[in-house]
Amino acid sequence: MPRIVRPTAYGTPDVLTVTEVPVPRAAADTVVVEVRAAGVNPVDWKLYSGTFHAVDEDLKESAGVTASLPSLGLECAGVVTEVGSEVSGVRVGDEVIVFPVTEAYADYVTAPASSILPKPAGLGWPEAGSLLLTGTTAAHALHAVAVDAGDTVLLHGGSGGVGLMAVQLAAARGATVIATAAPRNHALLTELGATPVAYGPGLADRVRTAAPQGVDAAADFAGTEEALDVSLELVADRNRIVSLTGPDRRVEAGIKLIGYGPGQDAGTEVRAAARADLVHRAGSGTLRVVVDTVFPLAEAAQAHKAGLAGHAPGKLVLVP
Numbered sequence: 347m348p349r350i351v352r353p354t355a356y357g358t359p360d361v362l363t364v365t366e367v368p369v370p371r372a373a374a375d376t377v378v379v380e381v382r383a384a385g386v387n388p389v390d391w392k393l394y395s396g397t398f399h400a401v402d403e404d405l406k407e408s409a410g411v412t413a414s415l416p417s418l419g420l421e422c423a424g425v426v427t428e429v430g431s432e433v434s435g436v437r438v439g440d441e442v443i444v445f446p447v448t449e450a451y452a453d454y455v456t457a458p459a460s461s462i463l464p465k466p467a468g469l470g471w472p473e474a475g476s477l478l479l480t481g482t483t484a485a486h487a488l489h490a491v492a493v494d495a496g497d498t499v500l501l502h503g504g505s506g507g508v509g510l511m512a513v514q515l516a517a518a519r520g521a522t523v524i525a526t527a528a529p530r531n532h533a534l535l536t537e538l539g540a541t542p543v544a545y546g547p548g549l550a551d552r553v554r555t556a557a558p559q560g561v562d563a564a565a566d567f568a569g570t571e572e573a574l575d576v577s578l579e580l581v582a583d584r585n586r587i588v589s590l591t592g593p594d595r596r597v598e599a600g601i602k603l604i605g606y607g608p609g610q611d612a613g614t615e616v617r618a619a620a621r622a623d624l625v626h627r628a629g630s631g632t633l634r635v636v637v638d639t640v641f642p643l644a645e646a647a648q649a650h651k652a653g654l655a656g657h658a659p660g661k662l663v664l665v666p
């Protein structure tokens with residue numbers, strides 16, 4: 347029987363349980379995909395840990411909050427096994443990337459046809475299954491603060507899933523990229539086109555040294571007090587500071603907040619429009635998906651414990 351991983355209660359990763367379920371059937375406007383890899387994202391454990399920020403009622407579905415206990419797995423890649431009667435352009439056997447979707451921590455997932463993109467042949471399964479949530483978020487963040495050629499942009503949390511995408515996308519636009527990370531990740535950031543800077547006390551001065559020309563824009567993927575303070579100190583225009591997460595006082599700071607919380611910009615259209623470009627870049631080798639660790643599906647709890655530890659460079663991925 348196919349398996350699915352679900353939380354059986356709110357709590358720690360130990361509430362994750364593997365259950366056997368029938369193979370799902372395609373509705374008229376959906377396809378069924380046999381999952382080969384599913385990306386793990388912090389939103390997954392935030393949803394059942396009970397510590398996730400309040401989610402706007404109108405945006406609950408796109409944030410994955412669809413049931414009394416949340417479903418897990420908002421992205422994956424796999425092989426189409428059934429095609430709904432109203433779906434065109436997709437065939438059984440196609441290798442696809444699926445985002446957004448729900449319940450991708452599974453052997454099979456049902457996905458709306460609008461969430462399916464062809465997987466480039468040269469892209470590995472773990473990379474394909476973990477490209478789009480972070481990629482579209484990074485594209486949205488850079489869009490929100492209008493990063494362009496000639497800008498100097500500061501990216502907090504540059505070695506995380508979103509950060510590594512944003513580093514590469516900003517560098518590809520011709521921006522000068524300063525990215526914060528633990529020192530062990532600095533070589534990776536340099537390789538991807540950024541000037542790495544260690545976070546921690548003295549960060550503002552280290553960024554000034556790395557960018558004597560000044561900082562035009564900042565994006566916070568770390569969500570720390572320090573990242574907010576340093577962004578406010580170094581970037582003159584608050585419309586060019588964007589945050590995905592962090593302390594409540596960022597609301598009063600007058601910066602851009604993106605995501606699914608009340609009053610935040612979900613960026614649905616920007617994110618949807620970014621998907622094809624991200625797949626093209628990853629397929630052509632100009633955008634690298636850095637996969638840190640691949641776990642068997644049944645070890646989802648271990649993957650979440652690794653994610654909660656907070657320092658994996660790149661993506662954690664589940665493989666059925």
Ligand SMILES: NC(=O)c1ccc[n+]([C@@H]2O[C@H](COP(=O)([O-])OP(=O)(O)OC[C@H]3O[C@@H](n4cnc5c(N)ncnc54)[C@H](OP(=O)(O)O)[C@@H]3O)[C@@H](O)[C@H]2O)c1
Pocket residue numbers: 387388389392479480483502503504505506507508509526527528529531545546567568569570590591604605606653656657658659660
């Ligand atoms: N609003 C949205 O739409 C949206 C979408 C995606 C993600 N998010 C949120 O954005 C955040 C980042 O997501 P992600 O997928 O990139 O997470 P991730 O892959 O777990 O990356 C987190 C990174 O934070 C860095 N970090 C840890 N402590 C730090 C500190 N004190 N200062 C600076 N950096 C620090 C780590 O870097 P080192 O290993 O180098 O220490 C790590 O690589 C999460 O909170 C996630 O929930 C929001």
